[in-house]
Amino acid sequence: MLNLQIFPDLPIAVQIHIVAALTSLVLGIAMFVRRKGTRSHKMIGKLFLALMLITATSAIFIRYINDGALSWIHIFVPVTFFAAWETVHYIRKGNLKGHKRAVKGLFFGALLIPGFLSFLPGRTMWMMVFGG
Incomplete structure (x- = not known):
């Protein structure tokens, strides 16, 4: 049971995070299924x-999970920054294999x-999707 009623009460950082992540998911899927190298793929x-x-x-x-400190899931922040850097680095060098690997990562x-x-x-x- 989807419970979107809690969304407006979430901190703004969480709202931004959810919207950006879900939009990234949709765009990522579109990017993988479309033809590569086209203008729309690049956009x-x-x-x-x-x-x-x-x-x-x-x-x-x-940071509300770990009493205001970073938690274990924050390890994905530097992973994201590094993979984003690799994605750009490899395509600028013309290394399509490296670019593809970085985007998949x-x-x-x-x-x-x-x-x-x-x-x-x-x-x-969990609370938003399963209502609990």
């Missing part, structure tokens, strides 16, 4: 990258894995 990729950086940056301000390692972890019982996404 979607740039937007995906920007939203992933917003997701990671907003995560820095989400960004999508799976910095978006899907922490995304799944956000659905642990008691976490905000």
Whole structure:
């Protein structure tokens, strides 16, 4: 049972984080299924990258799980920044294989894995989706 009623009461950093992450998920899927190298692929990729950086940056301000300190899930912040850097670095060097690996790392390692972890019982996404 989806419970979106709690969304407006969440801290702004959490709201930004959720919107940026979910939008990144949609764009990431679109990026993978569309033809590579096209103008639309590049546009979607740039937007995906920007939203992933917003997701990671907003995560820095989400600290209510661990009494105001960073928690174990914050390890994905530097992972995201590094993978984003790699993504740009490799495409600028013309290294398509490295670029592809970095984008997959960004999508799976910095978006899907922490995304799944956000659905642990008691976490905000658990409460929003499962109503508990």
